[in-house]
Amino acid sequence: MSTTSGRARRSGAQTRDEIRRVAMRLFTERGFDATSTRDIAADLGINQSSLYYHFKSKDEIVASLMQSRREEVEEFVTWLKAQPRTPDLLRTAALRWLDATTEEHIHAQRLALGSQAASQRRFRGGENSVPVAFEEVIAHFVDKDTPPEEALYVRTLFNAVGSVIMATFGRETAPADILAAARRVVMAMTSYEGGSGGREES
Amino acid sequence: MSTTSGRARRSGAQTRDEIRRVAMRLFTERGFDATSTRDIAADLGINQSSLYYHFKSKDEIVASLMQSRREEVEEFVTWLKAQPRTPDLLRTAALRWLDATTEEHIHAQRLALGSQAASQRRFRGGENSVPVAFEEVIAHFVDKDTPPEEALYVRTLFNAVGSVIMATFGRETAPADILAAARRVVMAMTSYEGGSGGREES
DNA sequence: GTCTATACTGTGATAGAC
DNA sequence: GTCTATCACAGTATAGAC
Numbered sequence: 001m002s003t004t005s006g007r008a009r010r011s012g013a014q015t016r017d018e019i020r021r022v023a024m025r026l027f028t029e030r031g032f033d034a035t036s037t038r039d040i041a042a043d044l045g046i047n048q049s050s051l052y053y054h055f056k057s058k059d060e061i062v063a064s065l066m067q068s069r070r071e072e073v074e075e076f077v078t079w080l081k082a083q084p085r086t087p088d089l090l091r092t093a094a095l096r097w098l099d100a101t102t103e104e105h106i107h108a109q110r111l112a113l114g115s116q117a118a119s120q121r122r123f124r125g126g127e128n129s130v131p132v133a134f135e136e137v138i139a140h141f142v143d144k145d146t147p148p149e150e151a152l153y154v155r156t157l158f159n160a161v162g163s164v165i166m167a168t169f170g171r172e173t174a175p176a177d178i179l180a181a182a183r184r185v186v187m188a189m190t191s192y193e194g195g196s197g198g199r200e201e202s
Numbered sequence: 203m204s205t206t207s208g209r210a211r212r213s214g215a216q217t218r219d220e221i222r223r224v225a226m227r228l229f230t231e232r233g234f235d236a237t238s239t240r241d242i243a244a245d246l247g248i249n250q251s252s253l254y255y256h257f258k259s260k261d262e263i264v265a266s267l268m269q270s271r272r273e274e275v276e277e278f279v280t281w282l283k284a285q286p287r288t289p290d291l292l293r294t295a296a297l298r299w300l301d302a303t304t305e306e307h308i309h310a311q312r313l314a315l316g317s318q319a320a321s322q323r324r325f326r327g328g329e330n331s332v333p334v335a336f337e338e339v340i341a342h343f344v345d346k347d348t349p350p351e352e353a354l355y356v357r358t359l360f361n362a363v364g365s366v367i368m369a370t371f372g373r374e375t376a377p378a379d380i381l382a383a384a385r386r387v388v389m390a391m392t393s394y395e396g397g398s399g400g401r402e403e404s
Numbered sequence: 405g406t407c408t409a410t411a412c413t414g415t416g417a418t419a420g421a422c
Numbered sequence: 423g424t425c426t427a428t429c430a431c432a433g434t435a436t437a438g439a440c
Contacts, residue, residue: 033235036415049417050424058416066332073335080342090343091392094359097339098388101363103377110367130268131371133275137299140282141292148375149382155369156387157296161303163365165312167357169333173350175305180351185358186300188394189387190293238433252406254435407440415432422425 016054016064018044023061028110032062062111069108072100134158153189160185218256218266220246225263230312234264264313271310274302336360355391362387 022043026035037058041048055061076097083089101109137158142151156163160182168178224245228237239260243250257263278299285291303311339360344353358365362384370380 031235037417038415046423047425048415049426052417053423070332070335073332073339077335077338077342080339088392090356090359091388093339093342094362094388094392095385097360098362098381098384101381101384106363106367106377106380109364130272130275133272133279136279137275137282137295140279140295148379149386152366152369152375152379152383153386154292155371156366156383157292158299159365159369160296160300161308162311162368163361164354164358165308166364166368167354167361169357173354175308177350177354178308179300179303181354181358182300182303183297184351184355184394185391186293186296188391190290190296191394192386192390239435240433248405249407250433251408251435255405260434405440407438409437409439411434411436413433413435416430418429419427420425421427422423 019051019054019061020065024065024107024111027062027065028107032111065108065111069105076100157186157189160189221253221256221263222267226267226309226313229264229267230309234313267310267313271307278302359388359391362391 019040023035023040026039026043029035030039037051038048040061041051051061055064079096080093083093086092138151138155141154146154161178163185164178164181221242225237225242228241228245231237232241238250239253240250242263243253253263257266281298282295285295288294340353340357343356348356363380365387366380366383
C-alpha cells in the first residue's frame with residue numbers, strides 16, 4: 001500500500017527520518033550492497049550528494065537504522081538477568097522476546113539478515129533455481145486453503161538447516177553440529193500439536 | 203585445515219572445477235558482492251581476466267555452483283510424490299531432506315542465504331551491534347559445557363523470527379503471519395523433550 | 405590457457421555555488 | 423538544505439599478443 005512505486009516526489013525539506021525510512025525500505029527490498037546512495041536520493045526526489053548533508057556516509061545510515069533495536073536487546077538482557085532460573089525460563093524468555101518484535105523490527109531484521117532480497121534475486125532468477133524447484137515440495141503440504149502462518153511453518157520446517165545456519169551468524173561451526181541441531185528442530189517442529197499455535201492475549 | 207591463507211599458489215593449468223572450488227569458498231566467507239573476480243583469481247594465482255576463459259561471467263560461476271543442488275531437489279520431489287499420504291509424511295519428508303544434506307550443501311546454502319558474512323560483518327562491526335549485544339542472552343542459557351548442537355538449538359530458538367523470515371524467501375508476507383508462525387516455532391521448540399535429539403542410524 | 409592493457413560503468417564521497 | 427560538477431577508485435568485462 002501507500003506509494004508503491006514512488007520515485008521522484010518533491011524537492012527540498014528532507015529530514016533525517018525521511019531518509020532513514022526510504023533507506024530502510026530499499027535496503028530491505030534490494031539489500032545494502034545493491035542499493036546505491038543514488039537510488040535512495042532518487043526515491044526521495046533529491047540529489048545524491050544531498051544525502052551527505054544529513055549523514056556522513058552510507059554506513060552511518062545503516063548504523064542509525066540498527067541502533068534502536070540494539071537498545072532493546074540491552075533492556076531485554078536486563079530483564080532476563082533479573083529472572084529466577086525456573087525450568088520454563090527458556091520458553092518464557094523466547095516468547096517475551098518474540099512479543100517485543102514489532103513490524104518495524106521485522107523490516108530491520110530482514111535488512112540485518114544480509115541483503116536477502118539482493119542475492120536471492122540472483123539465485124532465483126531462472127526458472128531452474130533451487131527455490132523455484134522447492135516450491136513443489138511446499139505445494140505438497142500446503143494448498144490455497146492452508147492458513148498463511150501454517151504454510152510459513154511448513155516452509156520454515158523444510159528450511160531447518162538454513163535456520164540453524166543463520167543462527168550461527170558467521171561464527172565457525174562444524175557442519176555436523178549444524179545438522180544435529182537442525183535434526184532437533186525438525187523433531188520438535190513435527191512433534192508439536194499445539195492446535196492453533198497457542199496464541200495468548202497478554 | 204588445508205591451505206588456510208592460501209593466495210598466489212602456482213600459475214597455469216586451472217580447471218573449471220578449481221575455480222568453482224575457490225569461488226565457493228570465497229563467496230561463502232565474504233558473500234557474493236564482496237568477492238571480486240580479482241579476489242578469486244588472486245587466490246588461484248592467476249590473472250583476473252583469465253577467469254573469463256573458463257566462465258562467461260561472474261554470474262555464470264555462481265550459477266554453476268547452484269546447479270547440483272537443484273537437481274537433488276527435483277529428485278526429492280519425485281520421491282515425495284510417490285509417497286502415500288500418511289499423517290507422519292511431513293516429518294518423514296523433512297527428515298529425509300535433512301539427511302540428504304551434506305557438508306558441501308551447507309556451504310552452498312550459506313552462499314544462497316545471501317552474502318551472510320559480508321553484510322553481517324557490516325552490522326557486527328562495532329562493539330555495539332545487535333548480535334554482539336545478543337550474546338548475553340545466549341550466555342544466559344548456554345555455558346562452555348553445553349554441547350554445541352544444543353547451544354545452536356538455543357540460538358535458533360531466539361532467532362525464530364529470522365528463521366521464518368528466511369523461509370518467506372522474498373515473497374510478500376504479512377508481518378502478522380510471520381509473527382504467528384514464529385510463535386508456533388517457539389512453542390514447538392520449547393515443548394519438545396526429545397532427549398539427545400533423537401538421532402537414529404539409517 | 406594465460407597474459408597485459410584497457411574500456412566502461414557505477415559507486416561513495418567532496419568542493420563550492422546558490 | 424539542496425544543487426552541479428567532479429574526483430578517485432573499484433568492479434566487470436573485452437581485445438589481442440604470446
